[in-house]
Amino acid sequence: MENNIEVRRWLEDFNLSHPLVIAGPCSAETEEQVLDIAKQLKQSDVTIYRAGIWKPRTRPGGFEGVGAIGLKWLQKAKEETGLLMAVEVANAHHVQLALEHDIDVLWIGARTTVNPFAVQEIADALAGTNKIVLVKNPVNPDLALWIGGIERLYNAGIEKLGVIHRGFSTYEKTKYRNIPEWQLAIELHERFPNLPIICDPSHITGKRDMIQQVSQQALDLNYDGLMIETHNNPDNAWSDAAQQVTPAALKQILKNLVVRHKSV
Ligand code: PEP
Numbered sequence: 522m523e524n525n526i527e528v529r530r531w532l533e534d535f536n537l538s539h540p541l542v543i544a545g546p547c548s549a550e551t552e553e554q555v556l557d558i559a560k561q562l563k564q565s566d567v568t569i570y571r572a573g574i575w576k577p578r579t580r581p582g583g584f585e586g587v588g589a590i591g592l593k594w595l596q597k598a599k600e601e602t603g604l605l606m607a608v609e610v611a612n613a614h615h616v617q618l619a620l621e622h623d624i625d626v627l628w629i630g631a632r633t634t635v636n637p638f639a640v641q642e643i644a645d646a647l648a649g650t651n652k653i654v655l656v657k658n659p660v661n662p663d664l665a666l667w668i669g670g671i672e673r674l675y676n677a678g679i680e681k682l683g684v685i686h687r688g689f690s691t692y693e694k695t696k697y698r699n700i701p702e703w704q705l706a707i708e709l710h711e712r713f714p715n716l717p718i719i720c721d722p723s724h725i726t727g728k729r730d731m732i733q734q735v736s737q738q739a740l741d742l743n744y745d746g747l748m749i750e751t752h753n754n755p756d757n758a759w760s761d762a763a764q765q766v767t768p769a770a771l772k773q774i775l776k777n778l779v780v781r782h783k784s785v
């Protein structure tokens with residue numbers, strides 16, 4: 522496979538701390554929850570606030586996200602904290618709404634990266650904007666599909682591209698929710714060294730007590746950042762309860778990390 526893209530090292534344009542930390546709840550649930558978590562995270566090394574408002578659930582009937590109303594809560598959180606805001610987008614309509622609400626970072630989820638039609642429509646909807654776009658790996662360990670998603674966005678003129686490694690589904694019984702298959706992410710990083718790579722230990726592990734260890738592994742592999750799901754009441758979260766940590770626990774995780782490399 523040829524390298525036909527040359528991503529600029531855009532991360533250096535921002536005076537961001539290393540590692541870049543993206544944190545916030547799996548799902549936005551209420552305005553109070555969104556604001557409370559954002560205010561607590563403001564007191565730590567978090568730069569970007571994440572919250573899912575359209576949730577791609579494997580089976581119907583569960584909580585599928587609060588929808589567009591959540592964008593207003595994120596706007597308010599941005600006004601009150603100055604944190605950059607990030608949401609998952611899965612189609613052109615989501616992109617349009619996110620742009621209307623000044624969302625800074627849009628990410629493509631693992632269940633969307635597998636679908637070239639969806640990625641292409643997102644890329645087309647983002648063309649001409651200057652947004653930061655992060656592409657999660659596809660649910661299955663298919664490097665070409667991940668690269669294809671990046672290429673579609675790059676070809677649409679998106680310059681501030683990055684990737685999120687959230688692990689891969691497997692039939693094997695392992696300690697992980699999604700096995701890391703580190704070598705795939707490393708191969709991607711070697712192929713596109715200027716593309717910031719962010720580890721999502723929350724979806725890799727599925728368990729809050731493994732997040733420290735996987736975050737450290739990512740930093741030891743010279744990752745640029747971490748995306749860690751953080752909730753003010755993790756056990757009662759409306760999605761992904763077992764893997765979310767409190768803002769206080771996140772602070773401790775970040776404090777414990779040993780940063781041996783500095784890649785930016
Ligand atoms: C999420 O970030 O909450 C999410 C749905 O993640 P993924 O796409 O990695 O499953």
Ligand code: MN
Nearest residue numbers: 547750760761
């Ligand atoms: Mn989640």
